[in-house]
Amino acid sequence: MSSQVSHAAGSGAIYRVVSALMSYPQPELIAALPEIEQALQGEAALAEALPALQPLLHHLQSVPLLTLQENYVDTFDRSAALSLHLFEHxxxxxxxxxxxxxxxxxxxxxxxxxxxxSELPDYMPLFLEFLSLLSQDRAALLLGEAIHVLAAIGQRLQRRESPYAAPLLLLTRLTEVVPREQDDPPVRDMDEAMEVFGPGTDGVEPLLKPAPGGVQPLHFHPRQHARPAAPSTTQSAPGRPA
Known part of the structure; x- marks a missing residue:
């Protein structure tokens, strides 16, 4: 793991950048791209990541917004193998x-x-934004749990020559955990999950806000025994076009 990239992970900066770039393209994201690129160029800890992210930055800057949105939906919402909902995999x-x-x-x-x-809790950009707010050790632990899925999605995107592959493959440089090969997820039916957690939304606004909390473990590996999912309500918001 590169010391510079490792430092960027410690500051949470890389997680924030990748979270934004993997989000559904909105006008706010496109408007923020020069600022994101300037931040990558201006901070030594991030500069090493810029060459890997440059193709996606160029793609987002040069393709019309409507086309970006259509391509995003075609890529991530219509293929279980490329789903951005981590636990689905x-x-x-x-x-x-x-x-x-x-x-x-x-x-x-x-x-x-x-x-x-009201996006599902396992939505990748939401999870990455969460990592950016944690201590370096805690973020590294959770990234190590999730890296198998993140790397698998990145490799599938790379085979499709998608510019979205680079941010996910960059994440593999932030952990000492070697990603394991993953099977493709089963054909999905999101209706039940949406009934429990609500419809999705995307953008560059913060995906997390302050709230009171309790402590529960994370489970990025299949459980032998699990209780049925308990209903949970979240703030409602319009979803991206299907």
Whole structure:
């Protein structure tokens, strides 16, 4: 792991940048791209990441917004193998996934944070923004748990020559954990999860807000036994176009 990239991970900067770049393209994100690129160029700890992220930055700056949005939906919302919902790759649509999302939501709350979006708790940009707010050791631990899925998605995107591959493969340089090969997730049915956690939303506004919390473990690996998912309510917001 590069010392400069490691330092950027310690500051949370890389997690924030990757979270923004992996979010659904909105006018606010496009407007912020010069600032993101300037930040990458201006901070030594981030400069090493710029060459890897440059193709995606150029893609987002040069392609019309409507086309970006259509491509994003085609890429991530219509392929289970590329889903940005992390637990879908581990649990499919089993009850284990519901309990894992409840545990993850409680982890957010244990840090005094509440999702400021009604996106599912395991939505990748939300999770990465959460890592950016943690101590270096805690963020590294959770990244090491999730890196197997993150790397698998990145490799699938790379095979499709997608510019979105680079940010996820960059994350593999932030951990000492060697990603394990992952099977493709089963065909999904998101209806039940949406009934429990609400519809999704995206953008460059913060995905987390202060909130009271309790402590629950995270489960990035399949559980032998899991309780049924408990209903949870989150702030409602409009979703991206399907």
């Amino acid at each position: 581990i649990h499919g649509e089993s009850r284990d996934r519901g309990q894992a999302m409840v545990d993850l939501l409680e982890e957010y709350r244990s840090q005094g944070l509440e999702p400021a979006t």
